[in-house]
Amino acid sequence: MTQKPQKPAYPFVAAALMVAAGACFALVNAALQTATMKLGMPSASAVFWQYGAALCCALPWLLRHGRTALVTRRPFLHGLRILFAVAGVQLWGAGLASVPIWQAIALVMTSPFFVIIGAKLLLGEKVGLARWGATLAGFSGAMIILEPWADGFRPEILLPVAAAAFWGGASLITKILTRTEPADTVTVYLLLLLTPVNFLLASAEGFVVPSGWTLAAIGAAGIFTIAANYALTLAYSKADAAFIQPFDHLKLPLNIFAGWLAFGFAPDGYFWPGALLIVGASLYVMRDEQYRSRAGRLDKLQPDGEAASVS
Numbered sequence: 001m002t003q004k005p006q007k008p009a010y011p012f013v014a015a016a017l018m019v020a021a022g023a024c025f026a027l028v029n030a031a032l033q034t035a036t037m038k039l040g041m042p043s044a045s046a047v048f049w050q051y052g053a054a055l056c057c058a059l060p061w062l063l064r065h066g067r068t069a070l071v072t073r074r075p076f077l078h079g080l081r082i083l084f085a086v087a088g089v090q091l092w093g094a095g096l097a098s099v100p101i102w103q104a105i106a107l108v109m110t111s112p113f114f115v116i117i118g119a120k121l122l123l124g125e126k127v128g129l130a131r132w133g134a135t136l137a138g139f140s141g142a143m144i145i146l147e148p149w150a151d152g153f154r155p156e157i158l159l160p161v162a163a164a165a166f167w168g169g170a171s172l173i174t175k176i177l178t179r180t181e182p183a184d185t186v187t188v189y190l191l192l193l194l195t196p197v198n199f200l201l202a203s204a205e206g207f208v209v210p211s212g213w214t215l216a217a218i219g220a221a222g223i224f225t226i227a228a229n230y231a232l233t234l235a236y237s238k239a240d241a242a243f244i245q246p247f248d249h250l251k252l253p254l255n256i257f258a259g260w261l262a263f264g265f266a267p268d269g270y271f272w273p274g275a276l277l278i279v280g281a282s283l284y285v286m287r288d289e290q291y292r293s294r295a296g297r298l299d300k301l302q303p304d305g306e307a308a309s310v311s
Contacts, residue, residue: 014239017231018247024228025251026258029101031221034262036097039214043093046218048195048202049210051089053222054229055195062191065184072185074177081173082193088166089194090201095159101259102267105252106145106275107160112285113138114168122172131288134281141277144270246286249279 032050035041072078095104113135119125146157177186202208210218235244252275259265267275 010238011244014235014244015247017235017238018244019250019254021228021231021235022248022251022254024224024231026101026254027224028221028228029096029105029255030258030262031217031224032093033096033101033259035210035214035217035221036093038263039217041210041214041218042202042205042208043097044090044198044202044205045208045210046097046221047089047093048198048207049218050221050225051198052195053219054225055191057222057226058191062188065188068184070185070188072181072189074181077173077177078186078189079193081170081177082190082197084166084170084173085190085194086197086201088163088170089198091159091163091166095156095163098154098156098159100263100265102252102256102265102271103145103157104160105255106271106278107142107157108164108167109249109252109278109282110138110142110161111164111168111171112282114165115171116285118168118172119175123176131285134284134288138278138281138285141274141281144274144277147270150269246283249283252279 028050032046035046036043092104092108095108116127116131116135120127142161146161147153174186199207238244256265256267
């Protein structure tokens with residue numbers, strides 16, 4: 001059997017693109033926090049305009065793929081995924097309006113641990129002791145950052161954690177959908193339904209049209225959202241995911257720098273030990289996922305159901 005020729009890998013270019021994507025996402029967060037925390041724009045309206053701008057840029061692709069990609073056998077799951085995704089982005093926007101960037105980004109990095117719990121409860125996937133330990137370590141890191149025992153604890157600080165939970169749920173539903181649905185269908189439904197639902201939520205909060213500096217901040221958020229996703233896509237096309245994924249964790253220091261540059265926010269208290277626990281645990285989960293994926297591929301390659309050995 002002839003194998004398809006593999007695309008050449010450009011690891012250093014891919015790593016640079018991954019870092020560039022992280023920098024763009026940090027600028028998105030800084031722009032959103034400027035519009036909401038400093039300029040007083042309601043977070044639901046800010047999120048609507050951000051993703052509305054991204055949808056406008058994606059319209060040519062939608063017009064090319066939308067009609068055929070709309071055929072689906074699982075409309076309920078698409079709708080549920082949209083609800084989870086909308087809840088995630090809205091809670092994230094509200095979180096950025098309430099807590100410093102460095103705190104929000106560290107807490108939202110707990111999303112993989114919610115995916116592990118959901119995979120066990122909803123999909124019946126096997127979760128070993130090591131993964132449960134990593135999940136416990138990750139949530140322990142979040143608790144250290146949250147400091148619920150402190151006098152200055154505010155309920156708003158939980159918003160990024162709630163966003164992580166809903167994004168984890170959306171990831172699980174995506175995993176289920178991709179077993180039977182084409183990737184184009186999964187993408188088209190997300191792009192088409194995300195903006196209208198965000199509009200309804202923005203209207204309920206009191207729809208605000210940005211102007212002046214608020215318009216500039218929201219426009220910057222939209223532009224950097226597109227740039228970040230484009231850089232992310234290019235990065236994955238230049239090298240294996242196993243190589244570039246660890247660079248995604250640079251988003252934490254990049255967001256800390258953006259928060260310090262724009263607002264003078266700087267981590268204090270128990271942030272660093274908590275962040276190290278979250279990053280370390282998520283890196284372990286990522287490496288374990290790569291090991292399982294590799295073992296599964298090797299197992300499928302064995303003739304007559306023989307077990308594969310993984311060094």
